[in-house]
Amino acid sequence: MYFNSLSDFINMGGHGLYVWSSYALTLVLLLSSVLLPWLNLKRTRKQLSRQLAREAARTK
Numbered sequence: 001m002y003f004n005s006l007s008d009f010i011n012m013g014g015h016g017l018y019v020w021s022s023y024a025l026t027l028v029l030l031l032s033s034v035l036l037p038w039l040n041l042k043r044t045r046k047q048l049s050r051q052l053a054r055e056a057a058r059t060k
Contacts, residue, residue, distance in 0.1 A: 003009040012019045 010016050010020070
């Protein structure tokens with residue numbers, strides 16, 4: 001598809017709101033599917049290291 005201007009490209013023949021919101025939603029979902037498990041893993045590792053340190057301190 002050929003657009004005469006940047007404005008025409010953003011408007012997408014009157015469908016710009018649907019197209020760009022679909023792209024934005026897809027980007028948010030993809031990023032959250034990567035970031036949330038990574039953050040959860042980081043938090044779990046921290047909790048486990050704290051727990052191991054407490055248990056090691058108790059056994060001494």
